[in-house]
Structure formats: C-alpha cells, structure tokens
Amino acid sequence: MPAPPSSGRTLLSRALGRRLRLLLPGVASLSVWQVCEALVPVAIGVVVDIAIIPRSLPMLAVAVAGIALLFTVLSFGYRFGARLCNAAREHEAHALRVEVSHAALTSPDLPPDRASGEVLSIASADADLAAEVFAHLGRGVAALLGMIVAAVLLVLSDAVTGLLVLVAVPIGLVLVALPGRAVSEKAGAQLAATARAANSAADLMRGLRVIKALGGSAWALRRFRATSDEAAVAGVATGERSGRLSGVGALVMSVVLAVVLVVAGLRLIDGQMSVGALIAILGMTAFLTEPMRALADIVGLTARSHGAASRIAALLTDLEGTHDAREAPAGPGPAAPPHTAPPRTAPRVSITAHESGLTVSGDAFPSVDVPAGTLVCALVDDDALAHYVLTVLTSQSRVLGPHHLLVTPHAVDLFEGTIRSNITMSSGTDTADSTAVPPATAPTPAPPTPTPAPGTSPAKRPATAGGAVAPAVLAASGAQEVLGLVVDGLDHRIQELGGNLSGGQRQRIALARALHAQSRILVLHEPTTAVDAVTEARIAADIAGLRREAVTLVVTGSPAFLAAADSVVYVPAGAPAVTGTHSELIGAPGVIGDAYREAVAR
Template identity: 80%
Template sequence: MPAPPSSGRTLLSRALVRRLRLLLPGVASLSVWQVCEALVPVVIGAVVDIAIIPRSLPMLAVSIAGIALLFTVLSYGYRFGARLCNAAREHEAHALRVEVSHAALTSPDLPPDRASGEVLSIASADADLAAEVFAHLGRGVAALLGMIVAAVLLVLSDAVTGLLVLIAVPVGLVLVALPGRAVSVKAGAQLAATARAANSAADLMRGLRVLKALGGAEWALRRFRTTSDDAAVAGVATGERSGRLSGVGALVMSAVLAVVLVVAGLRLLDGQMSAGALIAILGMTAFLTEPMRALADIVGLTARSHGAASRIAALLTDLAETHPKTHSAAEAPTEPAHAAPSHDGPSHSGPSRAAHPQAEPGHAAPPHGAPRLAVTAHASGLTVSGDSLPAVDVPAGTLLCVLVDEDALAHDVLTALTSQSRVLGPDHLLVTPHAVDLFEGTIRSNITMSSGTDMTASPGTAPAAPPASGDVAADVLAASGADELLGLVADGLDHRIQELGGNLSGGQRQRIALARSLHAQSRILVLHESTTAVDAVTEARIAAGIATLRCDAVTLVVTGSPAFLAAADAVVYVPADAPAVTGTHSGLLGAAGTIGDSYREAVAR
C-alpha cells in the first residue's frame, strides 16, 4: 500500500503529475487562447495603419480575413483548453473521493477524533475544492503567458512603455501573493467547521426517529444551529480574506495600468508613436486588466485548494495509522496453544505462553503503542496471539468463543482480525462487527449484498458451494434465525428495507446481518456479539444452528453470550487481572477459586 501524501502540497503535486496527459494539452490550448487575446489589439492597430488610414480596400479585405482566422483559433483554443482542464479536475476529484472512501472503508476503525460525517465532508466538498487547482492552473498559466506576450508586444511597439510593464507587473504580483497563506488558513478553518456541521447533521438524521419519539427535536435544532452558525462564521471570514485579497490585487493592477496609460499618452503627444501603435498599446493595456485580475483571484482560490488538500492528506495519514502493519508471507506463531482442551476444567495460559513474534509474513501487528497481536490465517485454521492473549489456535471445524473482560483488549483483537481480513478478502476471512448496518433495498439484497452478482467464495476455500446469485440457502436462514422474520413479512426475501433498517427491530436487523455473514461462506468467520438484541430462546437456536452449519469451517465468536459459550467447542476466558484460561463452558462454570467466580460473574445476565 503506497504511503499517503504527507501534506497538501505533496497531494497536489501528485495530482498534477498523474493528470499531465490532460493538463499539458489543456494548458497549451488555453495559452493559445490567451496569446490570441493579446494579439487582438495589435492586429486592430495594424489594420488601422495599413488599411483604414490609407483607405485600402484590398488590405481591408485581407485584414478582415486575418481577424476572422485569429478569432477562430482563439475560440477553439479556449473551447478545448477549458474542456481538457475541466476533465482533469473532474477525474482528480473522482480519484480523491474514491481514495478517501477506500481508506475509510478498509481501515479497521476511524481515528478517535474523526467522525463519519467529517469523512463524508472531506470525501465530497474537500475533494472537489482540491481538484479545482487544475482549473486555476490552466487559467493562471494562460494568463501569465498572455501577460508576457502582451509585454513583449508593448516593448516592440514602444520600449519605454513595455519596460514599465515588465517591471511593474511582477512587483504587483508579489504584493498580491503575500496574503495568500492567510487565505489558506481561513479556508482550512472553514472546511473544518463545515465538516463538523455535516457530521452533526448526519448524526441527527441517523437518530431522527428516536429524537421525534422522545420530543428532542427542539434540542436537536439548537444543537445543529450552533454548529451551522460556526460554519457560517468561518465561511464569512474566508470570504472576507478572499475579498480583501481580490481588492488588493485589483488596486495594485489598476495602479500599474494607470501608470502605463499616462506614460503612453505622454509619448503620443510627443509624436514618438503612431495612431495604430497608440491603439495597440491602449488595447493591450486594457487586455492586461483581465489576466492581472485573474491572477489575483487565482492566488486566493489556489490557497483554498491547498487548504482542502491539506485536510485530505491529514485524514489519509490518520486512517493509514489505524492499519496494523501487514506482511506478505504466512507463518504460524511458535508453539500455539490449541484451543480445544483435553478435559472439561480450565487450563491456565499466562502471558508467558504467548509468543512475541517479530513482524513475520502473514501476521498482522498493531499500530505503535498498542499491545502486540499476531493473526495468522493458515490452511488448517486461524491463530491469534499477543502480549495479553495466549496463543490460540482455532482448527477447521471448531467453534471457539473468546470472552474478554477488558474492552480495550477485545477491541485490539477485533482490529487485528479486521486488518488481516482486508488482506485476505471476505471469502477467506470475514469479520462481522457488533454494529449492524443495513441498506435501502430488500432483505435479499442486504443478505447477498448484490442485486445481480453474489458474494461467493473462492474455489476450495468455502465449506460448501455457494447458492445461486440472488438465492439464500434455507440452512443459512435457519441458522441465523432470519426464517422467523420471513414468516412475519408479506414479501419474504423481497420485503423492502427502509433507510438504515428503520422499519425493523434491532433483533431483526441483527438476524439479517448474521445471515449476510453466513451467506458469504467465508472459510474463517469472526463474530462479535451478533445476537445481543434477540431473546434467549432464539439466541440458543442461532448458536446451535451456526455450530451445525459451519461444522467444517472455522468460527471465532467474541462474546459473553451463555448460549454461544455453551455451544462452543472451547472457550478462552481472559480475565482483567489474571492469566487467560481455556476450557469448556461447563468446565469454567464449575471451576473453583477466583477464576470460576470471575467467569460466572462475567457470563451472568
């Protein structure tokens, strides 16, 4: 996986490099357009000197044809240049949106200080604003080249006036560019405030039904108004700085143009230039107003794009840091402790038994500062080990439950497993989180995750051949408890699901999500508290159904559910202040001493 860009400048540089195929011809075409614009007053001045003053009809006809050709080239130059630069902008905006979305979707978890609404804002508004740099670059290069051509023509027409422009214009541009950094800072603050408002809106929309039911609509409105007002204030501040920058640019450039006009007028009165030259100089001076003002605006707009790019780079860096480092080959940890015990009583496994493997191929290690965890998915099953967890080997055909007293350790285990699943793919290793997310569609589409192409397993890796596209096996529905749900709705699998599953209960959503995981037929399935919203009887039936359905596969369940613990072939219990133990549910319940008391307290409901 390539390293994310370290800064906004790096991200924009990378974007420019990968869009050169569109950018170079686009800038060239826009430059042709701007050069032709600069030539228009020169051509008109020449027509005055060679056709109008001498009253020559043939030269007038040639002049008209030349002007028509010039405007044709001018028009097509702008047409194709703008099209190519806009294409580069849209392609890069799309690429940035996909990159941010991919990083967020493949990351085991969002950073603690990042919310889903903020990620959405960065993936949309910031990506579009950062990609605007292509439009700014095309206009900026074309404007600068047009100014250079106009200055050269001014020198050829009148050396004194041309040299004045060549000196005054760069000085004016420097003065305009100085406040650009302040605009970038304000733009970054505006985007951050907009992201907070978007996150607040997403949060409120997600819980809209709950808020209405509890009478919290007024509170929600006040809460959102506060964040929205902050975004508005930040936007006004950015607009104020941008307006000041544009005003300074217009003032500086107007002063330059005024000086040029005064000097040209004095030289005309002295008889040092012809009428055509005067017309050309006045026309080029008027022409210079547009590229000068464009450059003044582009400085501020580019600063805003830089601010957006900096936010994208910061998010990508934060998401990359949540990825445990992965290695390419597979090797199991040294001397794993087999999950299946030889007796019903607990066997103690302290941290001393856990291997401290180096970053070996096929292992997923946690980010710096987190407890070291190694996850290895091999042909015979799954192995998990770490500093605070005994080396646990889950062979094929085993249902293993892990009960962890410390939430932080459980989170680390699930994060390491999720990271490894990103590498191996869902047909080999699938991790189902506790949170249930359903999508608009039908029960069928939410289980198969496709309207036409089903999620299937690679040949030889699934316990059985997957069902046909769009079909859900009856044993999957029975094992997940979703068959009871289908009996309650009129359309069965084609029953419509509203946004976020709002027309279903929590238990119904969990059963559909569980059916989705079982339907994938992954060789290794990891579940995390997947039945907390269903009743005890249904939960026991689900646990038994999963044990039967996946009798030839590997199933690891991180849970405190007595139903799953009882159905498991083995249980690994990790107390908060004692070494981990491995045994059966009945054996651990009947264990004497502190371990037995702690286990009974952990599973009691």
C-alpha cells in the first residue's frame, strides 16, 4: 500500500489526479456556461445595434433565435458541468471515508492522542469538506475563464475600459487571496474543536447508563457544554475570518466596477462608443460581479478544504506510524519490531506467531516454544508490558490474517444487529458483503493463509455456512446460556453498543465471535472478567477442549484459565519470566511463588 499523503496539499493533489476523468469535462462544461454568461451582454448590445435601433424585424428574429441558442448552450453547460464536478466530489468523499476507515481498522492501535470520536469526525465531516475542493475548482476555473473572456470582449468593445479591467482585476484578486492562510488556520482549529466535541459526545453516550445511575447527569452536561462551547467559539472565529474575506472581496470588486462604470460613462458622453457598446460594457461589468465575488468566496472555501485535508493527512500519517504491516514478514520467523516501543521499566517480551505455533521470547529469559494443540496463559504483572505484547501480536495478525492469527481485545464492542450477526460478523446471508472498495483506496491484498504444518490443523468444529453458528462454539463461550434468556435466540436484536445486554452477556457473545473465526492461533485478553466464577471455570475447560488441535493464548490473571492451561508464562514486574503449570507456580517457593500467588489471588 502506498504511503499516506504527507500534507493537506499532497492529499488534495492526489485527489485531483485520480478524479481527472470527471473533473476535466466538468470544468470544461462549467467554463462553457460561464463564457456563455459573459457573451449574453454582448449579444444584447449587438441586438440593440443591428435590430432595435434600425428597427429591423428580420434581424430581430435572427437575434432572438441566437439568444435562445446561447441560453440553451448556457443551461446545458451548467447542468452537465455541475453534475460531473459533484460526482467527482462525492466519489472522492467516499474514497476518503473508506481510506480513513481502512487505516483505522487495520492499524494495530489508535495513537494515544487520538480517540474514536475524533476518527469518526475526520472520516465524515473532514472527508466531505476536503472533497468540496472539486466544486470550488470547477466553479473557480469557470469564473476565471469567464472573467478573461469578458475582459477580452471589453478590450474589443473599448480598449481603454478593457485595459482598465485587465489591470484592476488581478490587483483585486491578489488583495482577496492574502487572508486565505488565516482562514485555513481558523478552519483547522474549528474542525479540531468539532472533533473533540464529537469524541466527548461519543464517550458520554457510551457510558450514559452509568452516568444516570450515579447521578452524574449534571456533570456530564457541564463537560459536554464546555467542549461544545469551544467548538462554537472556533466556528464563530472561522465565520468571522471568512466573512471578513468575503467583505474585502466584495469591497475590492465594487471599487473596480465603479471605476469601470465611470470611465465607460465618460467615453459615451465623448461619443467614443455606441449605445450598443455601452450596453455591452455595462452588462459585462455587471456580469463580472458574479465571478469576481465567486472567486473571493472560493479562496476562503478552498482554504477550509485545505485545513480538512491537512487533518486527514495527519491522521493517516499517525495511523501509519502504528502500522508495521509493510515491514512484517508473512511467513515463519520473527515479525518486524513494531513502532510502539515497549515499556522502559519492563523486560522486552516478544510473542511471534509461526506455522508450528508460537514462540515467546524476551531479553531476560530464553525462548519458549508453544506447540499446536495447547492452551497457554500469560500472566503479566505490568499492564503496559501486556499492552505491548498484544500490540506486537495485533501487528502480526494484520499480515497473517484472522484465519491464521486472531487477537481479541479485552474491550467488548457489539454492533447494532442480532446476536447471530455479531458472532458471524455478517448480515446473516449466505454471502459476505461484496461491496467493492474504490481502486484508489483498496487495501493491499492480504497474504495467503500459511499452510498448516504437518500434524496441525485449525480448531475443529462442525462446518458452518452463511449465518450458522456451531453449537460447540455457543457452549464453549457460554453464549448458549444467553440464548436461553431471550425469545428469538440467535436472531435476538442487539441495540447499539449492546446496550440491552449485561456486561457478562456481551463478553460471552464476543468470545463466541472469536471462537467462530476458527483461527489457528487465537489470542484472548481477559475474556471472562464479567462472568461468575462457576461459568468462568466451565468456559475455560470447554475452550481447552474445543481448541485441542489449535493454539490458544490467553493473557489473563483468571485462576480458572490458569488452572485449565497446559502451561503458564508468568512475567513478574521487573523480573525474568518463568514457565510452568498453574499448580507448579502456585506452589513454588521463594519470591516467585509469593508474587504468583498474590497475582492470582481474588
């Protein structure tokens, strides 16, 4: 996959390059429309000189037919030009949304200074605003060409007046363009504040039930009001700068038009131009008001699009910083070191997935091979170190694919739909969603799933198709108990974020989703913290039986999983790692045994 754009200008240049097929004919059509607009006052002046003043009915009929043809071309030029530019805008907005979503979904983890609500805001509002550059470009080029044609016609009608316009208009455009950078900066600040408000709203909505239960509604309202006020202030500042820019543009253009009108009037009094020429000049001068003001507005609007594009480019760069898929190998052997550095106070731990299982290695202890057909638990005292280990594995899973390596986080995310769709991650139909990703943003095809080594195979369970879920998966995850409490079973509707389920029910459905994937190597992080001890023990035993021909690694401190595991890798804080069974470690003498017993005590 190519590197993400390094700046907003690079992103916009790339967007323009890949939409030329729509943009070029769109700009050409809009230019035809604007040129025809410029010719309208000329046509009226000609009609006055050749038909009205001589009182010639035949010439009047010809003139009316010509004006009708001119307006026909004018109308169709705008119709098709606007349609093509809008199509380019919508296609590019969609491509940017897909690109941001793909980068966020395939990144091992969000950067620490990025939140999901901010990513959502950038993938929606910023993508749409950045794509608006196509509408601005089409209108801007057409306006500029219309002004040039009008200036040329003015020179042909009256050289003095035309030269005056050719000199005054560029000066006016330069004066209008000067404040553009300030508008871009204010627009970027507004979008950032809006993203913070969106993230705050998403955070509060996620914990709305807890907030109400604890009586924190007033606190939540104050918190959101503060972030929303920041976004409002930033929006007012952007509007103020944009309004000033529009005002300066209108003032400059009005001065230019006033000077042109005065000069043309004086030349008419001196008899240096005809009545038709005067009408044409006045009409073209009035016409110039629209494209000149449009250009003044487009400068500010383009600056806002540039600010949005800069935010998208910055996010893509940050996500690329946590994504080492391009450097990590797809086959056996250690993965490339991730961008996320391990904690400085803890020993470096690396867990590498390969065709015969897992290899656990580190600075302070020798490598430990975890062969296929085993359930291994990793107990890590340092939370930061555990997060680093999971980040390493997540980076490798992006390369190997979920059929070979699947890492499930502790945080449970369910989606609006049914229990079935949340387990199978499909719409419940026999075929997966085949919506094509636009070529410009399509992800690099994943490497083929490595062929299992002799004597190994994925976890066995009854073959399923479409939206079917194996009973063994439901039993091993404890989700079967959840189905017994609802009316529609697997087709029971789940509200947004699983709001109509308890924490334990959400965890069991998420665990069923992980088991349903049939990954050769499955990594779970604290999968049963919200279920009771009896159910947890049964789930641990059932998972060990269900995945007896695959590799399962559970990062947990649960005594039930530790007891069911074939081996345990214990990593004390600031000390070398040790391996053994749960009974061996809990009965070990000395400091290690004391630390292990304290870690698993509940």
